[in-house]
Amino acid sequence: MLRSRICLFLIALSIIIFPLGYLSAQNSVEDLSRNINADGISTSPGSGARSSTTPNGGGAAGNAASEQQNSGAMGNAASGVSIKNVLDTARLYVNNRNFHTPASWRITQQGNVACAYFVSYVLKKAGVISEIEYYAPTLVKKLLATGKFEKVRVPPFKSGDIITWWGEGHIGFVAEDGRSIDNSSSAGCPKTRSIETLGPADRYALRPKYQ
Amino acid sequence: MKNILLLIFVFIILGANAAYAQSDFDFNKVKKDGDLFEERSIDLDRDGTPEKVALIAYGIKSDSEEIISYCGQLVVMKNNGGKTETIWSGPKYKEEEIFNKNEFRFVFAGFGLEPIEALGDIFGDSSAVLLSPRAQSDVRPSTYRVYAWKNGAFSFVRSQALLRDEKDGDKFNWKDAPEGEIEKRAWIGKFNKINAPGESEAEIWAYEKGKVMIGKAVLKATPDGFGVTKWIEPLKAVE
Numbered sequence: 001m002l003r004s005r006i007c008l009f010l011i012a013l014s015i016i017i018f019p020l021g022y023l024s025a026q027n028s029v030e031d032l033s034r035n036i037n038a039d040g041i042s043t044s045p046g047s048g049a050r051s052s053t054t055p056n057g058g059g060a061a062g063n064a065a066s067e068q069q070n071s072g073a074m075g076n077a078a079s080g081v082s083i084k085n086v087l088d089t090a091r092l093y094v095n096n097r098n099f100h101t102p103a104s105w106r107i108t109q110q111g112n113v114a115c116a117y118f119v120s121y122v123l124k125k126a127g128v129i130s131e132i133e134y135y136a137p138t139l140v141k142k143l144l145a146t147g148k149f150e151k152v153r154v155p156p157f158k159s160g161d162i163i164t165w166w167g168e169g170h171i172g173f174v175a176e177d178g179r180s181i182d183n184s185s186s187a188g189c190p191k192t193r194s195i196e197t198l199g200p201a202d203r204y205a206l207r208p209k210y211q
Numbered sequence: 212m213k214n215i216l217l218l219i220f221v222f223i224i225l226g227a228n229a230a231y232a233q234s235d236f237d238f239n240k241v242k243k244d245g246d247l248f249e250e251r252s253i254d255l256d257r258d259g260t261p262e263k264v265a266l267i268a269y270g271i272k273s274d275s276e277e278i279i280s281y282c283g284q285l286v287v288m289k290n291n292g293g294k295t296e297t298i299w300s301g302p303k304y305k306e307e308e309i310f311n312k313n314e315f316r317f318v319f320a321g322f323g324l325e326p327i328e329a330l331g332d333i334f335g336d337s338s339a340v341l342l343s344p345r346a347q348s349d350v351r352p353s354t355y356r357v358y359a360w361k362n363g364a365f366s367f368v369r370s371q372a373l374l375r376d377e378k379d380g381d382k383f384n385w386k387d388a389p390e391g392e393i394e395k396r397a398w399i400g401k402f403n404k405i406n407a408p409g410e411s412e413a414e415i416w417a418y419e420k421g422k423v424m425i426g427k428a429v430l431k432a433t434p435d436g437f438g439v440t441k442w443i444e445p446l447k448a449v450e
Contacts, residue, residue, distance in 0.1 A: 103449045107350060107423045110235060112324060116349040134350035134423055137391045167390070170322050170348040184321040185348045186238050186280055191321065197279070198322045199310040 083160030111188035149206040280320035314367040329402040335409020352398035373399035381439035
């Protein structure tokens with residue numbers, strides 16, 4: 001009798017745990033799916049951000065809010081691209097995963113291998129390029145082919161430079177303060193940090209011809 | 212009889228839970244130097260008692276908000292009469308060396324993650340093998356580091372990608388990862404599980420016309436790498 005009750009208890013427990021385990025595994029992607037609008041951009045603040053604060057203290061919610069505030073900058077993309085516009089766009093997604101679509105979330109393994117995706121997403125949104133790219137060397141090739149960048153020897157780095165590390169194994173932007181804005185594999189989202197955090201940058205960078 | 216059936220049912224349900232509970236690497240599990248992570252159980256010395264293969268965190272780096280990177284030292288532990296003993300441990304590297312591609316580096320940083328992806332008789336030669344991907348931060352063919360357990364220690368065997376070129380049919384052979392051009396190539400992107408000695412299930416990735424394709428296949432080890440014995444899901448563009 002006691003054994004039967006224990007068995008029934010374990011069955012009930014398993015039935016509860018099973019969907020919980022499954023749902024937790026699916027949760028992040030479902031959250032993303034729910035929050036993607038027609039533009040492919042999440043409109044819900046804070047989903048998936050690991051860190052609660054951005055360097056300017058805005059937090060993930062602040063990022064989503066500033067995305068709306070930045071709509072003017074987005075509008076500028078149609079009339080002309082600027083370094084400020086590109087970096088403002090990149091900063092929207094620091095500590096934030098809201099730029100992912102369900103497909104990019106899957107392809108980048110939950111944001112772990114998203115450096116080229118992040119850079120191309122920002123440049124596409126800012127009106128510099130028209131296609132998303134997941135592989136850094138191909139992205140570099142395509143950016144040079146646009147004629148909007150020149151290959152320069154670095155350092156010194158300049159604001160707006162697109163730099164690579166490890167022989168085009170990793171890619172990111174140089175911000176106004178000389179730090180990088182790039183996707184972090186360990187955080188699963190973009191971060192700002194000192195360029196050296198990731199090891200020595202490659203000797204060549206892509207310097208935008210737009211100002 | 213009824214109780215036995217109920218117990219079988221319970222084990223089936225719990226087994227299913229365990230399969231679903233497997234998740235991708237959790238960076239946030241490590242809080243301090245010395246934390247054990249990436250733990251796996253396997254009977255390496257075939258004495259009927261599984262050993263624990265794991266990584267021990269060291270070299271943690273933090274910024275003002277959170278942990279940003281750390282390394283793992285590969286260790287093998289054995290339960291000896293209720294006491295856990297470390298029977299083998301791999302090297303630890305100095306801070307300035309973590310950017311070098313050292314053979315036993317297991318780094319978890321902004322430029323990539325190097326977890327334990329598979330452990331078992333992957334090649335079907337009755338020896339335990341550990342596979343760990345080399346750190347990468349964009350979508351490209353995974354470079355796998357292979358470590359074999361021999362004579363009471365893990366030894367480094369190779370570091371290469373498992374690639375299928377157009378001429379290779381359904382064979383994924385050990386090759387150096389291509390530099391600069393990955394179109395028209397497919398690669399083994401992730402080992403999901405080891406079904407039996409020499410047989411695994413894995414994700415197959417490819418890059419065609421700017422689209423990332425992902426499929427799933429059952430693989431059998433070959434002298435040069437792996438061959439597909441069955442496609443569970445054919446390669447298709449992720450959109």
